[in-house]
Amino acid sequence: MAMTTTTTTTPSEVVTWSICVQKVRFIVYASFWAMVSVAITVTKIYVVPYLAEGPADGSTCAPFSRNLPDLGVVPGVGWDFYTQSDLQERFGFRNVCTNWDYSPAREVTASVYPVFEYAALVFIIMEHLVVLLSRQKGDVCDQGEVRPWFCTVSWILLPIKLVLTSQFRMIFVFLAYENVEMHTMGFLGFQICLMLIALQSVGYIIEADVEYESCRHHTKLLAKAFIIGDLIIFAFKVTATFYVVTHGKGAPWTMKDSPISGMKVGQIVDLVWMIFNAMAPLGLAYLRMGFDRHLEFTVKFKPKSVHEVDTETQPLTVPNYGSNTEN
Numbered sequence: 001m002a003m004t005t006t007t008t009t010t011p012s013e014v015v016t017w018s019i020c021v022q023k024v025r026f027i028v029y030a031s032f033w034a035m036v037s038v039a040i041t042v043t044k045i046y047v048v049p050y051l052a053e054g055p056a057d058g059s060t061c062a063p064f065s066r067n068l069p070d071l072g073v074v075p076g077v078g079w080d081f082y083t084q085s086d087l088q089e090r091f092g093f094r095n096v097c098t099n100w101d102y103s104p105a106r107e108v109t110a111s112v113y114p115v116f117e118y119a120a121l122v123f124i125i126m127e128h129l130v131v132l133l134s135r136q137k138g139d140v141c142d143q144g145e146v147r148p149w150f151c152t153v154s155w156i157l158l159p160i161k162l163v164l165t166s167q168f169r170m171i172f173v174f175l176a177y178e179n180v181e182m183h184t185m186g187f188l189g190f191q192i193c194l195m196l197i198a199l200q201s202v203g204y205i206i207e208a209d210v211e212y213e214s215c216r217h218h219t220k221l222l223a224k225a226f227i228i229g230d231l232i233i234f235a236f237k238v239t240a241t242f243y244v245v246t247h248g249k250g251a252p253w254t255m256k257d258s259p260i261s262g263m264k265v266g267q268i269v270d271l272v273w274m275i276f277n278a279m280a281p282l283g284l285a286y287l288r289m290g291f292d293r294h295l296e297f298t299v300k301f302k303p304k305s306v307h308e309v310d311t312e313t314q315p316l317t318v319p320n321y322g323s324n325t326e327n
Contacts, residue, residue, distance in 0.1 A: 018296040021130055022288040024123045029282035031116035039099035039109040047081060047102045054078025063102060063177045086177040090248070092255035093267040096274070097187070101176040110172040117169065124161045126295060127200065128154050133295075134208060145208035153203075157196050164193035184244045191241060194277045195234050202227040212291055230276045237273040240266055 055064050060075040063086065071089060073079045087098050100109040131154040134145035170186030202223045204210070211219045243251035254266025 014298060014300040016296065016298045018294040019126075020289050020292050020294045021123065021126045022285045022292045024119060024126055026282065026285040026289060028116065028119045028123050029278060029285065031119050032278060033282070035109060035112055035116050036096055036099065038112055039105050042105040042108045043081070043099045043102070047105050051081050051102065052078045062175070086180070090180060090244075091250035091266060092264045093270075095267075095270050097171065097176070100172070106172060106175075110169075113169065113172065117165065120165050121162060124158065124165065124197070127197070127204075128158050129295060131200075131204065134204075146204065147207065150203065150207050154200065157200060161193050161196055164189040164196075168193075181245050181248050184241060188238065188241045188245055191234070191238055191273075191277075195230070195238075198227060198230050198277070198281075212288070214287065226276075226280070233269065233272045233276055236269045240269060 051063070054077050055061075058076040064076055064078070066073045066086070066089070067075050068089060071084055073084050073089075079085075081098075081102075082094070085094060085098055086101065088094055100106050131146060131151055135148065135151040168186050168190040171183055174182040174186075176183045205223045206220050209220075211217060215222055240251050240254045243254075250266055254264060254269065256265050257263075258265045258268050260268065
């Protein structure tokens, strides 16, 4: 079918902007730590005094329903947030999540949490677009930055990461002191998601042969060292978290005293995991913002057709040579 189409688009109908993917990644982790800061502040101002004072009417409803004489906790009486929390009981130590386990810190933190979640979802999609564009470059000029298999893996990981990230919000739906298994399941999924993000990020550096001058031509070596360390601590962390999901309490090995005074083994694992997955990525994203290429987005209305002729679908007409009548 032969078709001729003429379209028009005015400059005012086009919106174009560009942004570095690593800048979005920086926003993700900055939002997370901002969320943590809000949780810690609200907990210190409101939650700690509330839990210490206890219910005015002596109610034995959660979180004042526990009866743990060895921990100094009895039903209907206040307790100390820093030494007698539910997670302290189950894990032997407090982690950062404890700061949003109780009202009103949970509700306030949940209200600012979407900033982190939406930024994370946008980053995951943008990182996938980088892989697609790198592959298309190869299709056009036969010098692609990534091979087809890497693009396929990115397509497979995309929905998995999106789902796991979106379900991290379950930490606010299921209360830690009522259903710690389901509360922790959302966190388990997000741990897996962060590991997949790290693997794809490092994989792209290796596959696309990315090099940063600040790394003195050792970018790929440093990336490999980072991902090996991350995988090792991930193995410990995900094992411990899975035990909580299946047993409702910390794994016995995580509750043992560590060589560091006053710290449990699980506490050290948690700290090292946070360094690899919440602190280091923030710094790395900041450093890479100045070097990584930007993605450019163009949004415009679909052009209107000014003239369209379909030569194959035009109706046939019989030429008019005049009438020839006979008398």
